[in-house]
Amino acid sequence: MSRPVLQVTDLKKIYGQGEATVHALRGVSLTVERGDYLAIMGSSGSGKSTLMNILGALDIPSSGQYLLDGVDVSRLSDGQLALARNRLIGFIFQAFNLIPRTSAVANVELPLAYAGVKPKERRRRAMAALEVVGLADRAGHEPNQLSGGQQQRVAVARALVTEPALLLADEPTGNLDSKSTDDVLQVFDDLSAAGRTIVIITHEREVGDRAKRLIRLVDGGIVTDTRQSPLHLPPVGAAPVAQGRAMVAGRHTR
Amino acid sequence: MNFFEVIRFSLRGLSANKLRSALTMLGILIGVAAVILLVAVGNGSAKAISDRIEALGTNTITVMSTGRGGSSSTSLTKDMADALIDEEMAPDVKSVSPVVSSSATMTYEGTDHSVGTFVGTTPAWFTASTTPVGRGSAFTDDDVAQGRRVVVIGKTVAEELFPGVDPLDKQVTVGGALFTIVGVLEDKSSTGFDDANDRAVAPLTAVQQVLTGYGALTSIVVEAADPDKVDAVQGQVSTILNQKLDVDSSSTSTPYRIQNASSLLETQSETAATFTTLLGAVAAISLLVGGIGITNIMLVTVTERTREIGIRKALGAPRRVILTQFLIEASLLSVLGGALGVAAALIGSQFAIVGVKPVIVPSSIGYALGVSIAIGLFFGGLPAARAARLRPIDALRYE
Ligand SMILES: Nc1ncnc2c1ncn2[C@@H]1O[C@H](COP(=O)(O)OP(=O)(O)OP(=O)(O)O)[C@@H](O)[C@H]1O
Ligand SMILES: [Mg+2]
Numbered sequence: 001m002s003r004p005v006l007q008v009t010d011l012k013k014i015y016g017q018g019e020a021t022v023h024a025l026r027g028v029s030l031t032v033e034r035g036d037y038l039a040i041m042g043s044s045g046s047g048k049s050t051l052m053n054i055l056g057a058l059d060i061p062s063s064g065q066y067l068l069d070g071v072d073v074s075r076l077s078d079g080q081l082a083l084a085r086n087r088l089i090g091f092i093f094q095a096f097n098l099i100p101r102t103s104a105v106a107n108v109e110l111p112l113a114y115a116g117v118k119p120k121e122r123r124r125r126a127m128a129a130l131e132v133v134g135l136a137d138r139a140g141h142e143p144n145q146l147s148g149g150q151q152q153r154v155a156v157a158r159a160l161v162t163e164p165a166l167l168l169a170d171e172p173t174g175n176l177d178s179k180s181t182d183d184v185l186q187v188f189d190d191l192s193a194a195g196r197t198i199v200i201i202t203h204e205r206e207v208g209d210r211a212k213r214l215i216r217l218v219d220g221g222i223v224t225d226t227r228q229s230p231l232h233l234p235p236v237g238a239a240p241v242a243q244g245r246a247m248v249a250g251r252h253t254r
Numbered sequence: 255m256n257f258f259e260v261i262r263f264s265l266r267g268l269s270a271n272k273l274r275s276a277l278t279m280l281g282i283l284i285g286v287a288a289v290i291l292l293v294a295v296g297n298g299s300a301k302a303i304s305d306r307i308e309a310l311g312t313n314t315i316t317v318m319s320t321g322r323g324g325s326s327s328t329s330l331t332k333d334m335a336d337a338l339i340d341e342e343m344a345p346d347v348k349s350v351s352p353v354v355s356s357s358a359t360m361t362y363e364g365t366d367h368s369v370g371t372f373v374g375t376t377p378a379w380f381t382a383s384t385t386p387v388g389r390g391s392a393f394t395d396d397d398v399a400q401g402r403r404v405v406v407i408g409k410t411v412a413e414e415l416f417p418g419v420d421p422l423d424k425q426v427t428v429g430g431a432l433f434t435i436v437g438v439l440e441d442k443s444s445t446g447f448d449d450a451n452d453r454a455v456a457p458l459t460a461v462q463q464v465l466t467g468y469g470a471l472t473s474i475v476v477e478a479a480d481p482d483k484v485d486a487v488q489g490q491v492s493t494i495l496n497q498k499l500d501v502d503s504s505s506t507s508t509p510y511r512i513q514n515a516s517s518l519l520e521t522q523s524e525t526a527a528t529f530t531t532l533l534g535a536v537a538a539i540s541l542l543v544g545g546i547g548i549t550n551i552m553l554v555t556v557t558e559r560t561r562e563i564g565i566r567k568a569l570g571a572p573r574r575v576i577l578t579q580f581l582i583e584a585s586l587l588s589v590l591g592g593a594l595g596v597a598a599a600l601i602g603s604q605f606a607i608v609g610v611k612p613v614i615v616p617s618s619i620g621y622a623l624g625v626s627i628a629i630g631l632f633f634g635g636l637p638a639a640r641a642a643r644l645r646p647i648d649a650l651r652y653e
Contacts, residue, residue: 058568059647078573085646086570097565097650100558101270111569113259158569 003070005166005197006032006055011064013050013220024050025061026220037192037235038199039208042217048201049094049170051217055199056091056168057081086114090159092169094201096151098143098158105130105139108158115162129157132187134180148175156184160191167191169200173207185210193234210236260575264582274555278548278634279591282626285544286595289537289622291602294612296533300526301613307519313481314382315488316513317474317495329470330510332458334498338476344490346483349378351475352458354466360407360415360454361427367414369407370452372428374461375475382477385455390422390437393457401459406437409451428454431464488512534618541622545629548588556637557652563641564649576642577635584634585627592626 013025024047032038040048053059054066057073066073068084076084085091090111098107108126117125130136133153143151152175159167167188173181185207192198192212200211208214209228212235216224229236268275319330335352338344358372373379380392393404405426412421421435433456442450462468478487492512495501501508563576596619603612641649 053647056568058650059645082567082570082572084570085568091568093568093650097561097568099562099565102266106266110566113263114566114570114572114575116256119259 002034004031004067005034005036005069006030006199007067007070008055008061009065011051011054011061011066013047013054013059014062023220025054027064028217028220028222030215030222032197032199033231034197035192035195036197036231037188037210037212039211039214040199040201040217041203041208041214046217047220048217050220052168052170052199052201056089057084058091082114086111087162088165090162090164090167092152092155092159092167092172094170094174096143096155098151098154100144101142103140103142104135104146104154104157107143107154108161111158111162125161126157129161130154132160133157134183149177149180152176153180153184156187160187165196167196167198167200169198171201171203173202173204181207189235257578260578261582263579264586267579267583268586271555274551275587278551278587278630279594281544281547281551282588282591282630283595283598285541286592286622286626287598287602288540288544289534289625290596290599290614290618291607291612292533292537292540293530293618294599294603294614295607295610296526296530297615298613299610300523300530302610303522303526304519307515307522312515312519313478313484314515315476315478315484315491316515317476317491318472318511318513319470320509320511330474331471334495335471335474337494337498338474338491340494343494344487346479346487346490347476348479349382349477351375351379351382351477352471353379353473353475354458354461355472356461356465358428358454358465360411362415362424365415367411369411369454370449371454372461372465373453373455374458374466375455376458378477379455379475382475385442386440387437388440390435392437392455398457398459401463402457403431403433403460403464404436405433405454405456406439407435407455408439408449408453409441410449411452411454412438429464431460433460484514485517488514530615537622538625541625541629544626545633548629549633553637556641559637560641560644560649560652563638564644564646564652567642567644567646567649573642577639580638580642581631581635584630584638587634588627588630591630592623595626596623 007030009029011025011028011030012023015022015024028047028051040051042048050059054061057068057076060074069088073081073084098104099110105123105126108129109122112122112125127136127139130139133156135150135153135157138146138150138154141150143154146154152172156169156172159169169188172188173184176184181204188198188200189210198211200207202208212227212229212231214224214226214228215222317330330352332352335350338347338350340347352375354374355371357369359366359368361367376398377392377395379385380387387406388409390406392406393402396402397404405428407415407421415421415426416424421438424435425432426435427433439451439453439455476487476491478484492508495510496508499509559580563580566576567573599619600614603614606612641652644652
């Protein structure tokens, strides 16, 4: 098998000093294979976002090793990191993080601009991505003219627009109703079926159920790691439900 | 991502924050315009004063009596003026013009005009005091010797007494005597509060006879052979006068005072330079205050901008591109603001400010622009440079 997309060993993250020290991650080791669809669950403050930020090369761990596509991230230069964030990773923030006073479509175009895509092509692909999340009619709106759920979907479109091999989503459905949640999850399922690697943080049972693998974090450590469906098959929700064979029954706990 | 795209990003960034952009630009505009205009005002007033002093004549000195009450032992006499023409003791003296002056009323066919200064002197005075005759001619040494009653009048006098009439060869009454007008002085710019054109000049002897009497002279105008010799002439004149007036060479006070136009000019240009420097300092402070204003605006938005930089980095923007974008934003603001400031100053300099016509000093434009652009780049670029170095997640958490 090819080398894993993500491989972390004994990852620790400590915030603050002295009295105020917080051990956000206490030695997390995790390997994510190419094409896997991983859901991370856990109570609030258990360190999910902290782990995700490190996986997205946005933060660095206090100790431990992180290999992205077999490359040690701590050795990458600023330019190489920028390239990895731009071409390899699509990141959806828990807090959306759209650029204020800038239209939805301009926000979605941004990663393409840094990738050097021509303006016309950029606009076309950004509109297509907005179409996918059902926001084509809100393209010209600025973030403060959009509802929380709409902002979240713009953030999803922005992460999808570069068609990244690795999609990291921090509670991408946290602000969505069940219909929008279904739409976004369908997109994820399709991406997974197309062979992309997805890591998603969620609080919702139904969302976690659709992933191929489920991890539970408690207090900065992994407590359960469950394979819910086979790695090489499309996920449960992927479009033509060819593998309708009771996936739920195939679930087992290690 | 090419440079043109980065410029478009900068423009979009500027238009996304219109109020901030406008305020920043205004700060720079005011700073630049203030520096250029204040320096121009200082320069303009210095120039106005030196023009006036130069009009007095730079190669002459004027000897005036300081004796009060006209005691005869300390007053200047025609005799002393004659003593100054001395090849031996005063080789650099070109001409000596004894001067008496008083005010007088001139009458022509029932019209009265009170002449500001009625001067009695010798023909050399016209060149020495740079007061050339415009029409007609000056009187001659012979006129002085004979005490002929001829007079050269200034422009104001001519306009007052002879509106629409040629004054030449007309006869006017002064102090009960008839004077014949032989010339009209050229228009002269005023050196102070009094009108330099409101005067009349006649032979010394005639004025003494009719108006002032044969007593003390008002002053003696001494012309040097060369502008560089003015100081030498001043020394020679004092030596002769000290002898004549029996002044002890160790005495600190003399009964006369020597006014030297070129030394006056020198003192004046030093004063003017100080004045311009002072105004420049005031202006520099205003530029600094403008700069602090800019810094303030930039710092207020630094949280928002730092978050934005965090987002951009997370989306894959290299540090170089981010830096370029924010530096272009900052320089566009400061260059545009600076250019508008220069334009405002150039327009402002067309008008007299507190009675002074400003004269732009070209180097002040360079300084003001340079400093404003430096401030803009520094305070615009520094926070951006700092934010661009942060890890994306730290930039996003910045508060
Ligand atoms: N910058 C920080 N400084 C100090 N402590 C931090 C910082 N970021 C996170 N923490 C702490 O680390 C712990 C893990 O935070 P994290 O954001 O990873 O939680 P989470 O699992 O994502 O929670 P949620 O489900 O609410 O998003 C928390 O206790 C939090 O207080
Ligand atoms: Mg979180």
